Amino acid sequence: MLPLLSNPSLLQRIHKLCFICLPGLTFALVMAPEKKSKGRQKVEIVKMEKDANLQVTFSKRRAGLFKKASELCTLCGVEAAIIVFSPGKKAFSFGHPSVDAVTDRYLVHNSSSNVNTHQSNETHHDSSLEQLNLQLSLLNHQLEAERKHGEELNEIRKAKQTQFWWQAPVEKLELQQLEELKQALVELKGKMMQHINKLLMQASNPPSLLGFTTTEGFSGPVVNYPNDLGHGF
Amino acid sequence: MLPLLSNPSLLQRIHKLCFICLPGLTFALVMAPEKKSKGRQKVEIVKMEKDANLQVTFSKRRAGLFKKASELCTLCGVEAAIIVFSPGKKAFSFGHPSVDAVTDRYLVHNSSSNVNTHQSNETHHDSSLEQLNLQLSLLNHQLEAERKHGEELNEIRKAKQTQFWWQAPVEKLELQQLEELKQALVELKGKMMQHINKLLMQASNPPSLLGFTTTEGFSGPVVNYPNDLGHGF
DNA sequence: CCCTCTATGGTTAGTAC
DNA sequence: GGTACTAACCATAGAGG
Numbered sequence: 001m002l003p004l005l006s007n008p009s010l011l012q013r014i015h016k017l018c019f020i021c022l023p024g025l026t027f028a029l030v031m032a033p034e035k036k037s038k039g040r041q042k043v044e045i046v047k048m049e050k051d052a053n054l055q056v057t058f059s060k061r062r063a064g065l066f067k068k069a070s071e072l073c074t075l076c077g078v079e080a081a082i083i084v085f086s087p088g089k090k091a092f093s094f095g096h097p098s099v100d101a102v103t104d105r106y107l108v109h110n111s112s113s114n115v116n117t118h119q120s121n122e123t124h125h126d127s128s129l130e131q132l133n134l135q136l137s138l139l140n141h142q143l144e145a146e147r148k149h150g151e152e153l154n155e156i157r158k159a160k161q162t163q164f165w166w167q168a169p170v171e172k173l174e175l176q177q178l179e180e181l182k183q184a185l186v187e188l189k190g191k192m193m194q195h196i197n198k199l200l201m202q203a204s205n206p207p208s209l210l211g212f213t214t215t216e217g218f219s220g221p222v223v224n225y226p227n228d229l230g231h232g233f
Numbered sequence: 234m235l236p237l238l239s240n241p242s243l244l245q246r247i248h249k250l251c252f253i254c255l256p257g258l259t260f261a262l263v264m265a266p267e268k269k270s271k272g273r274q275k276v277e278i279v280k281m282e283k284d285a286n287l288q289v290t291f292s293k294r295r296a297g298l299f300k301k302a303s304e305l306c307t308l309c310g311v312e313a314a315i316i317v318f319s320p321g322k323k324a325f326s327f328g329h330p331s332v333d334a335v336t337d338r339y340l341v342h343n344s345s346s347n348v349n350t351h352q353s354n355e356t357h358h359d360s361s362l363e364q365l366n367l368q369l370s371l372l373n374h375q376l377e378a379e380r381k382h383g384e385e386l387n388e389i390r391k392a393k394q395t396q397f398w399w400q401a402p403v404e405k406l407e408l409q410q411l412e413e414l415k416q417a418l419v420e421l422k423g424k425m426m427q428h429i430n431k432l433l434m435q436a437s438n439p440p441s442l443l444g445f446t447t448t449e450g451f452s453g454p455v456v457n458y459p460n461d462l463g464h465g466f
Numbered sequence: 467c468c469c470t471c472t473a474t475g476g477t478t479a480g481t482a483c
Numbered sequence: 484g485g486t487a488c489t490a491a492c493c494a495t496a497g498a499g500g
Contacts, residue, residue, distance in 0.1 A: 037471070037472045037473060037496090037497065037498060037499090038472090038473075038474090038496080038497060038498080039472060039473025039474045039475085039495095039496075039497075040472085040473060040474040040475055040476090040494080040495055040496045040497075041473095041474080041475085041495095041496055041497070042474085042475065042476095042496090043308075043475090043495090043496070045304050045307050045308060046307065046308075047307065047308065047309075047310050048308050048309060048310075053496085053497090054308075054309055055467095056467095056496090056497095057308060057309060057495090057496080058305070058308075058309040058311065059467085059468095060494085060495060060496085061301070061304070061305045061308070061309070061494095061495080062305065064301065064493095064494060064495075065298070065301050065302055065305060067494095068294070068297065068298050068301060068494095069298055069315070071278050071294070072291070072294045072295065072298060072317070074278050074279065074280065075276070075278060075279075075280065075281050075287075075290060075291075075294070076281060076287055076290060076291040076294070076320055077280050077281075077320065078291065078317060078318050078319060078320055079317070079318045080315065080316065080317040080318070081315070081316045082302070082313065082314070082315045082316075083313065083314045083315075083335050083336065083339045084305070084311060084312070084313040085311050085312045085313070085335070085338065086311060087309055087310065087311055091338075091339055091342050091343075093339065099339075102316050102318070103316065103336055105318065105324075106316045106324055106326065106332075109318075109324045110324070270479090270480060270481055270482090270488075270489050270490065270491095271479085271480060271481080271489090271490075271491085272478095272479075272480075272489060272490025272491040272492085273477085273478055273479045273480070273489085273490060273491040273492055273493090274478095274479055274480070274490095274491075274492085275479090275491085275492065275493095276478095276479070276492095286479085286480090288484090289479090289480095289484095290478090290479080292484085292485090293477090293478060293479085294477095294478080297476095297477060297478075300477095301477095
């Protein structure tokens with residue numbers, strides 16, 4: 001049987017969900033897809049460690065940067081220049097109309113009007129050195145505080161993740177809490193079912209799970225559930 | 234009825250799919266969302282016509298370009314500099330460690346192998362200021378990141394405290410979480426039943442509340458609840 | 467080193483305040 | 484002009500050739 005959906009990652013998610021929530025489910029609509037690639041992964045913006053990847057990343061990102069610059073020049077009709085030194089100490093440059101033209105203009109501009117905006121940051125050039133130093137230490141202080149705060153919160157989160165609320169003794173729960181809990185669980189179940197329905201619907205011709213009303217009757221059960229969620233939990 | 238999925242664009246896609254695949258279907262699970270914006274549109278890379286948009290686009294893309302350059306410098310530990318002249322003839326620059334350092338190095342690099350056109354070693358009294366400015370902006374960036382991180386964590390904590398995790402969108406739950414959740418719910422159910430049995434036993438002449446095991450799925454009704462968690466769930 | 471491919475994270479056009 | 488938001492497009496990490 002052919003997969004009815006061309007998006008493998010969505011299929012994967014559907015299968016995961018069904019495997020967890022509906023054990024024993026014969027998922028006949030879509031075939032289990034195999035992941036061909038992990039796709040793009042999130043990368044922290046810190047110095048890369050692996051030299052092998054570093055070179056590749058540098059090349060890719062340099063190309064992307066130059067392309068962005070080119071687009072900026074074309075779209076807005078402005079002049080720009082970029083100079084980059086590779087990890088191998090080689091110089092790469094981009095310039096529109098040319099690197100020299102832009103650098104010359106920049107030097108003239110700088111020496112004449114003394115205007116300099118730096119690193120997309122609005123630090124004023126006419127600030128005195130002392131003011132800058134002050135800002136620097138202040139920022140260092142704030143940064144440290146924020147970092148500490150972040151770590152603290154991270155600890156809390158980790159603690160909460162390991163020791164979940166539901167592991168607390170049931171006896172401690174009050175009637176009201178129990179009612180709320182029950183209500184929440186019922187809602188959760190509904191959400192789960194609906195979510196799975198939606199994913200299924202995205203995946204293929206919709207199976208006749210609950211939740212739909214259709215003006216034109218359409219065919220019977222497509223998916224077989226040996227273990228109903230209502231009892232499986 | 235409330236939308237059960239928080240992602241409007243996904244809802245839109247679902248609705249489209251349903252409209253195509255199931256004409257006449259009454260889609261009861263999710264409400265048809267109205268488009269709030271047209272979203273990002275494709276733009277041709279040619280000179281922009283509308284001056285109003287040009288300025289905005291220039292600012293956005295310049296910021297994006299500088300960010301990309303900053304990431305490149307951080308990730309790969311390289312030196313780079315960018316100079317851009319705005320449509321308003323203003324000069325914007327980015328440099329790591331500084332524009333002058335990179336341009337100087339570039340000129341030396343160029344002159345050592347080629348013709349020496351620019352040996353301008355000017356305004357090096359500015360270098361300390363530039364260094365400070367650079368540190369400042371870098372710190373600002375880090376601080377912003379940390380602050381964002383902290384807020385994020387705070388949000389999570391708050392959400393966990395006031396509005397319990399189960400009210401989070403189901404689609405946000407990952408595989409591991411779902412498995413844990415299921416296990417926890419099974420255990421919780423057992424605990425609940427035991428607790429309720431105990432309470433009932435204490436409350437009055439004990440009704441038939443026996444033989445309840447959590448290891449097996451319990452099929453026989455032990456206690457009659459108008460809204461039985463075991464079945465209503 | 468170059469390319470391709472996929473899946474996904476990130477950027478940004480359009481809009482409103 | 485900035486800032487915030489959304490939705491859509493685009494860039495790129497990771498893997499392979």
